[in-house]
Amino acid sequence: MLLWVFRLVIIFAILSVVYIALSRYYRWDKKKELENRFKAAARDESEKETFIAEGMVGYDRSLKKRLLLGVFALPLFIIFGLLFIANFM
Amino acid sequence: MQIIKWLFPSILIILLGSFLHYTLPGKDLVRVVGSDVKRVDTSTFWDSEVPKNETRSTRDVRFINTVWPDGTPRVFRNEDTDWSWPPYLKFDSGNLQAEAQSLISTEAAPVWVVVTHYGWRIPILTLFPNAVDIRRATGPDELLIPWFNIFFFVSLGIVFFLIGRFLLRLKRRHLDPTLDEVAEAFDDFTEAAEAASQRTRETGxxxxxWLDTWRAKDKRKK
Incomplete structure (x- = not known):
């Protein structure tokens, strides 16, 4: 029994690593996109910091960022779905 | 040469497919005719379910003998998987045997059952599928829908789709621009090299x- 708790913890650890890596990647990507947009609009250099900060706040509130939590949700849903079907159907 | 391109993925798919076909549950609609216990020598293949702390040269295996509706025999073994692979966590082979025995019926008054199992029947290797569950069927022609397998493959498809989509995104946004830059730099280099060689052809x-500078003025080539 303890072995399955152990395995669940390992799965959770791996998913955490994946989540952190993906989260960082998407933040970096969004920042790059904001920087390119800033350069294309050819605005004043002094406004760059505030522009990027505002853009990142918008990203923090976005659906895309919250969907990333699916990295945890989907495997859990699959595992419990399979368990349910195997035992209660 | 082209063969090698699709040989490796095909082999991979065949291996994965057969692994899944062996491990995932299937349902058979059969009639139980009897049960057995036999002493079997432990083989290297399907006795991986022997508990790890025991080393035995033989073990007892329960069998459930059944027939298909058309009379062809179908024999299952009934063993615990315990905690090992495949992860069916089956500990109730004793109970299952009793249930199977209670469902034994004759051809005259058949009782049709659905046996959930995994594994293959390969007579030449003495392989038997492992029965996991038995229940009564509504009749010899009940429609059996493999919900577990459907859910499993749909989930696998979704996961592969999401991963593939992410990798394509990586390729599109990061790999392709870099490759384009490299191709462009290479083209520029080729252009410069061709222009230089053209100039050399014109002036020698x-x-x-230098050799010309050694020739007499009227015999010079340039």
Whole structure:
């Protein structure tokens, strides 16, 4: 029994690593996109910091960022779905 | 040469497919005719379900003998998987045997059952599928829908789709621009090299121009 708790913890650890890596990647990507947009609009250099900060706040509130939590949700849903079907159907 | 391109993925798919076909549950609609217990020598293949702390040369295996509706035999073994692979966590082979025995019926008054199992029947290797569950069927022609397998493959498809989509995104946004830059730099280099060689063809190589300086003025080539 303890072995399955152990395995669940390992799965959770791996998913955490994946989540952190993906989260960082998407933040970096969004920042790059904001920087390119800033350069294309050819605005004043002094406004760059505030522009990027505002853009990142918008990203923090976005659906895309919250969907990333699916990295945890989907495997859990699959595992419990399979368990349910195997035992209660 | 082209063969090698699709050989490796095909082999991979065949291996994965057969692994899944062996491990995932299937349902058979059969009639139980009897049960057995036999002493079997432990083989290297399907006795991986022997508990790890025991080393035995033989073990007892329960069998459930059944027939298909058309009379062809179908024999299952009934063993615990315990905690090992495949992860069916089956500990109730004793109970299952009793249930199977209670469902034994004759051809005259058949009782049709659905046996959930995994594994293959390969007579030449003495392989038997492992029965996991038995229940009564509504009749010899009940429609059996493999919900577990459907859910499993749909989930696998979704996961592969999401991963593939992410990798394509990586390729599109990061790999392709870099490759384009490299191709462009290479084209620029080729252009410059061709222009230089063209110039050399017109004026002659440095060496032949130097040789010319040694010739008499009226015999010079340039």
């Amino acid at each position: 190589s440095k060496f032949s121009r």
